[in-house]
Amino acid sequence: NAGVTQTPKFRVLKTGQSMTLLCAQDMNHEYMYWYRQDPGMGLRLIHYSVGEGTTAKGEVPDGYNVSRLKKQNFLLGLESAAPSQTSVYFCASSYRRCSPLHFGNGTRLTVT
Amino acid sequence: KQEVTQIPAALSVPEGENLVLNCSFTDSAIYNLQWFRQDPGKGLTSLLLIQSSQREQTSGRLNASLDKSSGRSTLYIAASQPGDSATYLCAVCALEETSGSRLTFGEGTQLTVNP
Numbered sequence: 001n002a003g004v005t006q007t008p009k010f011r012v013l014k015t016g017q018s019m020t021l022l023c024a025q026d027m028n029h030e031y032m033y034w035y036r037q038d039p040g041m042g043l044r045l046i047h048y049s050v051g052e053g054t055t056a057k058g059e060v061p062d063g064y065n066v067s068r069l070k071k072q073n074f075l076l077g078l079e080s081a082a083p084s085q086t087s088v089y090f091c092a093s094s095y096r097r098c099s100p101l102h103f104g105n106g107t108r109l110t111v112t
Numbered sequence: 113k114q115e116v117t118q119i120p121a122a123l124s125v126p127e128g129e130n131l132v133l134n135c136s137f138t139d140s141a142i143y144n145l146q147w148f149r150q151d152p153g154k155g156l157t158s159l160l161l162i163q164s165s166q167r168e169q170t171s172g173r174l175n176a177s178l179d180k181s182s183g184r185s186t187l188y189i190a191a192s193q194p195g196d197s198a199t200y201l202c203a204v205c206a207l208e209e210t211s212g213s214r215l216t217f218g219e220g221t222q223l224t225v226n227p
C-alpha cells in the first residue's frame with residue numbers, strides 16, 4: 001500500500017518555464033489537496049478536489065492550475081514559473097471532509 | 113478567520129522527559145482537530161484526530177486533549193525518545209457551506225530530544 005505518491009521529488013526551473021507535479025493515491029479517497037509549505041508561512045492550500053472531475057481554488061491559487069481526470073490522480077500545473085513559486089509542494093488526500101489527511105513526501109521546487 | 117498558534121516554536125528536552133506541546137485556535141466552531149508529525153524532508157503523518165465532542169485521544173505514548181470552549185489542545189508525549197525528534201503540527205477542521213470544509217494549520221513546534 002503506497003499511500004500518496006508524488007513525482008518528481010526535486011525540480012529546478014527557470015523563470016517562465018512550465019511543469020506538472022503528479023500526485024497519485026491508492027486509498028480510494030474522494031478528497032485531494034495541493035499545499036505549499038514555506039518558512040514562516042506554514043502550509044497553505046493551493047487547490048483541492050472533492051471528487052473525480054472536480055476542482056476548486058484554495059487560499060493561494062494564482063499561477064497554478066489543477067486537474068482530476070481520474071479519482072486516484074491529482075495534477076498541479078505551473079504554466080509560467082516565477083521565483084515566488086519556489087517552495088515545497090505537498091499533495092494530500094482524505095476519505096471525506098475533515099477525515100485524517102494522508103500526505104505525500106513532497107516536491108522541492110526551485111525557480112531561478 | 114481561524115488562526116492556529118503553536119507555542120513554543122522550538123523545544124529541546126533530555127531523553128526520558130515527559131513533555132507537552134500546545135496548540136490554540138481562535139474560533140471554537142471546529143469539527144475536529146488533528147495532530148501531525150513531520151520529519152525533515154518528509155510529508156506530514158497524522159498522529160491523532162480528536163472530534164469536537166471528545167476530550168482526549170490516546171495512541172501509545174501520545175495523548176492529545178481538546179478544550180474546544182477555550183480554544184486549546186495539548187499533545188502530551190510520555191518518556192520522550194530521540195526518535196520523537198520532529199516538527200509537530202496541529203490543524204483544526206471546520207465545516208463550511210461553500211467549500212465543504214476548511215483545514216487551518218499551525219506553524220508547528222520543532223522538538224529535539226537529546227540522548
